[in-house]
Amino acid sequence: MNAKQAAGYRAAEWVKDGMIVGLGTGSTAFYAIEKIGERVSQGLKIKAIATSNASEELAVKYNIPLITAGDVNRLDLAIDGADEVDPGMALIKGGGGALLREKLVAINSDRFIVIADSGKMVSHLGKFKLPIELVPYCYEWTLGQLKNRYDVAFEMRMRDGELYVTDNGNYIVDGAFGQILSPGQLGDELKAMTGVVEHGLFVDIAHTVVVGYEDGRTEVIEKK
Numbered sequence: 001m002n003a004k005q006a007a008g009y010r011a012a013e014w015v016k017d018g019m020i021v022g023l024g025t026g027s028t029a030f031y032a033i034e035k036i037g038e039r040v041s042q043g044l045k046i047k048a049i050a051t052s053n054a055s056e057e058l059a060v061k062y063n064i065p066l067i068t069a070g071d072v073n074r075l076d077l078a079i080d081g082a083d084e085v086d087p088g089m090a091l092i093k094g095g096g097g098a099l100l101r102e103k104l105v106a107i108n109s110d111r112f113i114v115i116a117d118s119g120k121m122v123s124h125l126g127k128f129k130l131p132i133e134l135v136p137y138c139y140e141w142t143l144g145q146l147k148n149r150y151d152v153a154f155e156m157r158m159r160d161g162e163l164y165v166t167d168n169g170n171y172i173v174d175g176a177f178g179q180i181l182s183p184g185q186l187g188d189e190l191k192a193m194t195g196v197v198e199h200g201l202f203v204d205i206a207h208t209v210v211v212g213y214e215d216g217r218t219e220v221i222e223k224k
């Protein structure tokens, strides 16, 4: 068992019969989905909503019944990975480009459980480049605004030589902020910029962090 698997499997224990569950995206969330799928095959009765096309495919593979947002008002639980977690449980997410759907699911869940290998735990956010989702229309102007406002390197995310396109049809720019001292303030500023759809700072959203270690141990940290 590796650290991501340990965290994902442990978090899957929170899922109970009758719950509506948000399924995260990425290599750590994969393990949570795998374990939930195993429990579904043993009789667990839940419904789920996926945060990306990739996670939806996984849910279908594991016969986890899926719903859409129109079917429910809130979720009982969401389980998702993170790229960085600070001591106050603020996160950077979006390394896999799913930040917008992930944030929508997380903020509409009664409990949001973050699963992370111990290497993701940091004293300050920002070493991991902050993903920012942009509307494709005139994105060059939005990028220009970002560059004028922040003295850090911004790089449009690419895939196979083309601009990376999210599941929502948007672009991503990654910002090398280095050290983010006030994630809440930075998040508010970014959100206020026309052309920015969403950013990967998740502040005051996580309720629980499950940290996985390479020897298979896990540690559960609850919001104070």
Ligand SMILES: O=C[C@H](O)[C@H](O)[C@H](O)COP(=O)(O)O
Binding pocket: 024, 025, 026, 027, 028, 029, 080, 081, 082, 083, 092, 093, 094, 095, 096, 097, 098, 099, 102
């Ligand atoms: O967009 C992707 C998500 O925010 C992921 O949860 C995050 O990037 C962590 O991914 P992983 O578990 O693969 O490190």
